[in-house]
Amino acid sequence: MALGRIQVPAKARRGEVVEARVLIRHAMETGFRREADGRAVPMNVVNTVACRHAGREVFRAELGSGISANPYFAFWFRAEESGEVTVEWVDDAGERGVASARIEVS
Numbered sequence: 001m002a003l004g005r006i007q008v009p010a011k012a013r014r015g016e017v018v019e020a021r022v023l024i025r026h027a028m029e030t031g032f033r034r035e036a037d038g039r040a041v042p043m044n045v046v047n048t049v050a051c052r053h054a055g056r057e058v059f060r061a062e063l064g065s066g067i068s069a070n071p072y073f074a075f076w077f078r079a080e081e082s083g084e085v086t087v088e089w090v091d092d093a094g095e096r097g098v099a100s101a102r103i104e105v106s
Contacts, residue, residue: 004099006051006087011104012079020051020059021074022087024097028069044092046071053103054083079105 003025012018024046031043045067051059058077086100 004087004089004097006085006099006101008085008101008103010102011106014080014105016079017076018079018103019074019076020085020087021072022049022051022099023070023072024049024089025070026091028067028071030065042092046089046091049073049087049089051075051077051085051087053077053079053085054081079103081105
């Protein structure tokens with residue numbers, strides 16, 4: 001399973017634009033490499049990343065083979081209410097990962 005971390009401010013004012021930073025630990029196999037016996041190593045990259053704040057999607061990315069190993073994302077969103085900020089991702093093998101952090105909005 002791929003591991004990930006998300007970092008958001010612990011507190012924000014209602015309507016404030018805050019930064020979220022996400023790191024996904026994933027080896028990312030492009031599908032171009034070959035094993036010692038000549039067999040192609042199957043492509044396996046994170047292909048979808050989505051982030052929700054208090055149940056509302058605030059960020060989505062569709063990725064391809066050009067993404068590096070251990071991808072890092074930084075994006076901004078408007079904090080409207082207290083709740084979980086959750087990022088979810090899926091790779092080509094169907095493996096899913098999730099990371100979350102809480103933000104308190106006053």
